[in-house]
Amino acid sequence: MADTHTENGELTDSEPFEDAQPDYLGAMADSLVLDLDGFEGPIDVLLMLARTHKVDITKISILALAEQYLEFIRRAHALRLEIAADYLVMAAWLAYLKSRLLLPASDEEDEPTGAELAARLAFQLQRLEAMRKASETLMQRPQLGQDFFARGEPDPLIVDTTTVFNATLYDLLTVYGQTRERQGTSTLQIEPVTLYSMDDAMERLGKLLGATPDWTTLAQFLPEEVGDELVMRSAIASTFAASLELARQGKLQLNQSQTFAPIYVRARQDVSDDG
Amino acid sequence: MDRFELIRLLEAILFGAREPVSERDLAARLPEDADIPGMLEDLRGQYANRGVHLVQVGTRWAFRTAPDLGPHLRLEKTVQRKMSRAALETLAIIAYHQPVTRAEIEEIRAVATSRGTLDILLEAGWIRPRGRRRTPGRPVTWGVSDEFLDHFGLESVKMLPGIDELKAAGLLDRRPGLGLLAAHGAEDEAEPEDEPYEAVEPDEAITLDE
C-alpha cells in the first residue's frame, strides 16, 4: 500500500491493484460489489470509501476517492455484475472530474474548474455525513416513552359543554309543511284509468273494418259515446296507434296524401287490385 | 442512590405509572433496603401544599390534582349545533299537534322515531311530557316547553301559522310528477290555472281530420 500512495493518500500508480495480491481495498471493493444492494446509491458508496480511507472526511482526497470508486466500478464490471445506471453516471462524472483535476486548468471560464467540482463533491459528502451523524445522535438521545415518560394516568381536564341548537322558526315551519305534504301524498288514492286504451281501439277497429271495404277516414272509427275531451284525445291517439298495428299485421291499409291530411283506412285488398 | 435520589425515583415512577402503584410494586423497583413507607410520607409532605397531591388509594399510591382546584380546572364551552331534520320534523309535529304521543308522531311522519330524536329535543329543553293518553298502554303525550316558545319568539303555539297560511306564504311546494292523474281526479283541489294535459303527448302531430 505504502508504495502506491503518496503521503496525502493520493494514488500515484496507474494500475494499483490489478495484479497485486488482494489488499484490503481490493477485498473491500469485492465485498462492496456483493453488497451493493445495501447501499443507497453511488454517494453512499463514496461515503463508505471515504470513511475507510480516512477518518476525517473533511481532509479526504477527492482524487483518491474518485480513483477508488472507478476501480470499484471496474471490478464490478469485470465480475459481470449488473450495475445500476446511476452508479455508472457517477463513474462517468468522476472520470471527468479526474481528468479536470489532472489536466491544467483551461482559461475558458465558463465551466467550473476541477477544484471547484472537487469542492462540490467534498461538500456534498461532508453534508451527508453530517446528517447521518446527526440522525445517529438524535436517536441516541433519551426518547419519550422509552427513557423519559409523560404522566401515565392523566387527570382529564373537564370541559363543561353547553349545546345550543340553532334552529329558526323558518326551519320549523318549512319542515312541518313538507311533512304534511308528504303525508298528503301518502294517502293519495289513484283512480282507475278512464282513458281509451289501445286494446279498446284495436277491438273496435277490427270489428268495424270488415264492414268497410272502401277508403274511410280514420276519424269515422272513433267511439261516439265519449264526452270528456281528455278521453276523446286518448281515443284519437289509441285509434291511430291501433291502425298502425293492424297495418303492420297486414289486416288493413292506410293512406294519407300529405302531412296533416286526413288519414284513410280500409280493409286489406289484394295488391293487384290497387297499387 | 441516596435517599434524595430514591425519592426522585419514587416520584418519577408514580408520575409515569398508568395506575396507582402498590408499595409492593414500588419495592420491586427500588433497592431492597429502601424505606419506602418513610419516603412516601416525605414525598406526600413535599406535595402537601402544591397543585398536585400524592394520595393513597386503598393500598396504592398515586398523584392527583388538589381537590380545591377542581372547579378551576373546568372549562365552560358553548357549542352551536344544528338540529337534524328528523328532530326538527318531530319538534314541528309536537308543536302543531300537542299533546301528541310518540306513536302519533310516527304516524304523521310515516317514519319510526328513533329514541335519540326525542332525547335531543328534551336536551334542548324544547319539549316536555304533558301527561298520559287514556288509551291502552297509557302512552306519554308530549308538548312544547316555554323555552321552545321563547327560542322561536312565539307567544303560544296558537300563533303557529296553519297549513293554508304556510301554503300562501310559499312554504309548501307543489309536488312534481303524478301531474295528470292527480289533477284529473282531484276535483277538490281546484287549480284552474293548471293545464294538466301538457305533459301527455305532443299530439298535434297526429291530427286526424276533424
Place this chain on the structure above:
Amino acid sequence: MDRFELIRLLEAILFGAREPVSERDLAARLPEDADIPGMLEDLRGQYANRGVHLVQVGTRWAFRTAPDLGPHLRLEKTVQRKMSRAALETLAIIAYHQPVTRAEIEEIRAVATSRGTLDILLEAGWIRPRGRRRTPGRPVTWGVSDEFLDHFGLESVKMLPGIDELKAAGLLDRRPGLGLLAAHGAEDEAEPEDEPYEAVEPDEAITLDE
C-alpha cells in the same frame, strides 16, 4: 387568586395532562392578567432537581420524568416502530435544514426519496408541512413538529445537538450538491401523486433496522 395559587393551578393543569399544553390553552384557564411565562419559569425552577421536570416543547409545556432516571424507572415503554436508515436520515435533514423541500432532501441525500419515507415520518407525527417555496411548482416545505421536539426532549429546533457547529461549518447552507439528480428533482416538485422513481431506488429493500 394570588400568584402562589395561580402557580398551583398551572401545576395541576400541566401535571394532569399527557400532551404538552400551549400557553394559549393555559391562558384560557387562568385570569386574563396572569403572568403565565413568568409563572412557568418559576414552576420550572421548582421542579429543576426533582424526579419530574417541567419542560418546554416548542410553544407548549409538559411535565416529563427526569431523563437521568430513565434506566431505573422500568415503566411500561411505548412500542416503537423501527425506522429505516433512509427515514432517519431524512428526518435529520428535515430537522436541521427546515424548511426544506423534498427536492432539496433528495439533493442532499443524492437519492430519490421513496414515497414511503415521508409517509412514515408523517405517520409518526414527527414532521409537518411548513408552507410552500416560492419557486416554480410551489413545492411544499417540511419541518419538524412539536411531537418531534417532545419525543426527543428538545425545547426547540435551536437545541438540536450540534446545530451551531454545523451552521458555523456552512453545512446547513442551502447549496446545491453535485446536481446529478437535478433532473429528477425539478420534475418531482410539480406532482404530488405519482412516484416516478420507484424503479430507480427501491429503498424499502435496503432498510437497515438495527
